[in-house]
Amino acid sequence: MIFLVALVLTVCALTPTVDCATAGIEWCYHLPACKDTNWATISPKYCNGSRQSPININTTAAKPDESLTEFTFTNFSSTTALTTIENTGKTVKVNFASGVQISGGSLSEAYNSLQFHLHWGNGPSIPGSEHTVDGKRYPMEMHIVNVKSSYNGNLTEALADSTSLAALGFFIEEMSGNATGEPASWKTLASYLANITTKGQTFTLPSGISLDDLLVGVNRAKYYRYLGSLTTPACNEVVVWTVFKEPIKVSKDLIELFSKTVHVNDTSSPLMTNTFRGIQPDQPVTTQAVSSASTTCYSLGLMVLSLALWKNL
Numbered sequence: 001m002i003f004l005v006a007l008v009l010t011v012c013a014l015t016p017t018v019d020c021a022t023a024g025i026e027w028c029y030h031l032p033a034c035k036d037t038n039w040a041t042i043s044p045k046y047c048n049g050s051r052q053s054p055i056n057i058n059t060t061a062a063k064p065d066e067s068l069t070e071f072t073f074t075n076f077s078s079t080t081a082l083t084t085i086e087n088t089g090k091t092v093k094v095n096f097a098s099g100v101q102i103s104g105g106s107l108s109e110a111y112n113s114l115q116f117h118l119h120w121g122n123g124p125s126i127p128g129s130e131h132t133v134d135g136k137r138y139p140m141e142m143h144i145v146n147v148k149s150s151y152n153g154n155l156t157e158a159l160a161d162s163t164s165l166a167a168l169g170f171f172i173e174e175m176s177g178n179a180t181g182e183p184a185s186w187k188t189l190a191s192y193l194a195n196i197t198t199k200g201q202t203f204t205l206p207s208g209i210s211l212d213d214l215l216v217g218v219n220r221a222k223y224y225r226y227l228g229s230l231t232t233p234a235c236n237e238v239v240v241w242t243v244f245k246e247p248i249k250v251s252k253d254l255i256e257l258f259s260k261t262v263h264v265n266d267t268s269s270p271l272m273t274n275t276f277r278g279i280q281p282d283q284p285v286t287t288q289a290v291s292s293a294s295t296t297c298y299s300l301g302l303m304v305l306s307l308a309l310w311k312n313l
């Protein structure tokens with residue numbers, strides 16, 4: 001889910017049409033009336049669109065694109081950039097201080113990083129990532145939400161632009177072996193869940209962990225790219241998606257805490273579980289081109305091989 005309250009409210013204020021006429025029905029993941037398969041009815045303007053997220057990424061069908069360069073991550077190493085953690089009733093969201101930014105990665109300009117939030121299943125055995133890769137669903141997925149810096153907070157302009165948001169998706173996979181409380185950054189993050197067990201609770205984060213700490217072990221040069229949407233109503237089709245190939249590895253006990261600690265409302269309400277939208281129809285996906293160096297080696301190898309074969313004739 002990419003969840004931007006202000007954005008959604010603005011959509012409703014500006015377009016008093018079908019989706020907002022029914023805004024009285026709040027969306028949800030599991031109740032029959034408001035679950036994801038009904039969003040196209042509850043919020044049809046965009047949720048019933050033609051470039052919806054998440055998707056299954058078919059790795060065989062991903063086309064090479066030489067323009068998919070590396071990103072520059074500004075202030076991802078800052079240990080004071082994560083300001084608050086919040087239970088929204090739909091997810092756990094961490095807000096950023098200003099000054100966190102991404103650029104490069106074939107984006108048209110720098111994007112300001114606003115927040116990250118998470119999607120999960122129900123314990124480590126019921127996975128809950130939003131995107132899937134060749135049909136594989138990971139235990140969790142982290143979404144870092146970024147908005148074009150040139151809008152300078154003007155959401156009216158941003159919503160009219162089909163690439164106004166850039167979302168970075170990171171899969172979370174269970175660490176192998178019997179490790180617990182690893183990595184330390186995720187142990188720290190998960191420890192704050194106890195402070196936001198009910199909807200609307202916000203906890204001010206002490207300094208300590210950075211985004212780089214949370215993205216430990218991931219080669220951020222390898223990713224998939226496609227154009228899609230917000231994965232929660234109103235499902236606006238304004239998102240440039242980047243889904244990284246390598247997962248973050250987190251120990252099982254920490255993954256389990258997400259589906260065992262935070263509630264959708266007060267403490268007597270259900271625990272927040274299976275917080276992901278179902279797979280939407282395929283979109284064209286691109287990825288980095290195979291480097292020319294390895295192509296050359298391969299061609300040379302073939303040449304040597306064919307010469308050898310010719311000699312044997």
Ligand SMILES: *[C@@H]1O[C@H](CO)[C@@H](O)[C@H](O)[C@H]1NC(C)=O
Pocket residue numbers: 040041044048
């Ligand atoms: C969704 O769009 C399709 C055509 O694109 C249409 O047939 C269908 O009725 C729409 N569904 C809703 C709930 O609006």
Ligand SMILES: *[C@@H]1O[C@H](CO)[C@@H](O)[C@H](O)[C@H]1NC(C)=O
Pocket residue numbers: 058059060061
């Ligand atoms: C994945 O893409 C390949 C190549 O385009 C295609 O042959 C295959 O059927 C696709 N698989 C699925 C599950 O869509």
Ligand SMILES: *[C@@H]1O[C@H](CO)[C@@H](O)[C@H](O)[C@H]1NC(C)=O
Pocket residue numbers: 074075078097098099100101
């Ligand atoms: C990084 O953040 C610090 C403080 O939060 C800020 O002073 C600095 O300008 C930021 N860097 C950039 C390039 O925005």
Ligand SMILES: *[C@@H]1O[C@H](CO)[C@@H](O)[C@H](O)[C@H]1NC(C)=O
Pocket residue numbers: 154155156157
């Ligand atoms: C946002 O942009 C629109 C269109 O360019 C403009 O009319 C409006 O005044 C801007 N709003 C703010 C708050 O700057």
Ligand SMILES: *[C@@H]1O[C@H](CO)[C@@H](O)[C@H](O)[C@H]1NC(C)=O
Pocket residue numbers: 176177178
């Ligand atoms: C994990 O713990 C089990 C039971 O204690 C043990 O048999 C197994 O060897 C451990 N595995 C690893 C990779 O340490």
Ligand SMILES: *[C@@H]1O[C@H](CO)[C@@H](O)[C@H](O)[C@H]1NC(C)=O
Pocket residue numbers: 194195
């Ligand atoms: C956060 O939650 C932990 C565990 O329940 C508790 O010990 C700690 O006092 C809480 N911190 C604050 C500031 O509420």
Ligand SMILES: *[C@@H]1O[C@H](CO)[C@@H](O)[C@H](O)[C@H]1NC(C)=O
Pocket residue numbers: 265266
């Ligand atoms: C959420 O909890 C509050 C406080 O207990 C309650 O007033 C409200 O009706 C609950 N909302 C739902 C949708 O259950």
Ligand SMILES: [Zn+2]
Pocket residue numbers: 001002003117118119143231
């Ligand atoms: Zn999301």
